Amino acid sequence: xxxxxxxxxxxxxxxxxxxxxxxxxxxxxxxxxxxxxxxxxxxxxxxxxxxxxxxxxxxxxxxxxxxxxxxxxxxxxxxxxxxxxxxxxxxxxxxxxxxxxxxxxxxxxxxxxxxxxxxxxxxxxxxxxxxxxxxxxxxxxxxxxxxxxxxxxxxxxxxxxxxxxxxxxxxxxxxxxxxxxxxxxxxxxxxxxxxxxxxxxxxxxxxxxxxxxxxxxxxxxxxxxxxxxxxxxxxxxxxxxxxxxxxx
Numbered sequence: 001x002x003x004x005x006x007x008x009x010x011x012x013x014x015x016x017x018x019x020x021x022x023x024x025x026x027x028x029x030x031x032x033x034x035x036x037x038x039x040x041x042x043x044x045x046x047x048x049x050x051x052x053x054x055x056x057x058x059x060x061x062x063x064x065x066x067x068x069x070x071x072x073x074x075x076x077x078x079x080x081x082x083x084x085x086x087x088x089x090x091x092x093x094x095x096x097x098x099x100x101x102x103x104x105x106x107x108x109x110x111x112x113x114x115x116x117x118x119x120x121x122x123x124x125x126x127x128x129x130x131x132x133x134x135x136x137x138x139x140x141x142x143x144x145x146x147x148x149x150x151x152x153x154x155x156x157x158x159x160x161x162x163x164x165x166x167x168x169x170x171x172x173x174x175x176x177x178x179x180x181x182x183x184x185x186x187x188x189x190x191x192x193x194x195x196x197x198x199x200x201x202x203x204x205x206x207x208x209x210x211x212x213x214x215x216x217x218x219x220x221x222x223x224x225x226x227x228x229x230x231x232x233x234x235x236x237x238x239x240x241x242x243x244x245x246x247x248x
Contacts, residue, residue, distance in 0.1 A: 086144040
């Protein structure tokens, strides 16, 4: 019995989801032996997983096969590739289980990522959103992967590595479970680009900068993205407070 066209269409986004899951798994395998020369490749695998994760959503929209099953499968993949894999990578960077504070911070990051994904699924209505509530877990994972590049390039002193790792893991964890809003990516279409022209231009500029620097600009790009979301949240909070007082 030949598979239907609809079944084949559904398989396309699932292929990218499983590719993302595979990259997360391979990242863990690479660093599990503790060899530091594997860290950079493991970080790249997490970034590739994020690209595949973005493409599964694009393909689901193009093939019109978005479904609750796809959402759940995507979340399971995200827990592995953007929760466990970056947490394990950051922990391994610090000498595996030697640093108990780093271990606790990485666990907090993993738990926060799982909470964020569960909240996203519980609050999902339809398959398109204008904003994300809380930092998306792929963005948090890419930030950790990019942090590894800084370490590989000896820009992070060994004496400060544990401190920076704890700050990064805890900070990203808090942002994931927070109510800070982050814009969704524009759809890959003329209409999507017209709706978010500034974001579209910034994404292209970020991709060019990433390629030109062999990924070394990624940490600073995502740091700006994270800080921008925090700035808008604080600005919006004070604006609403001032408006409420004015009405009273």
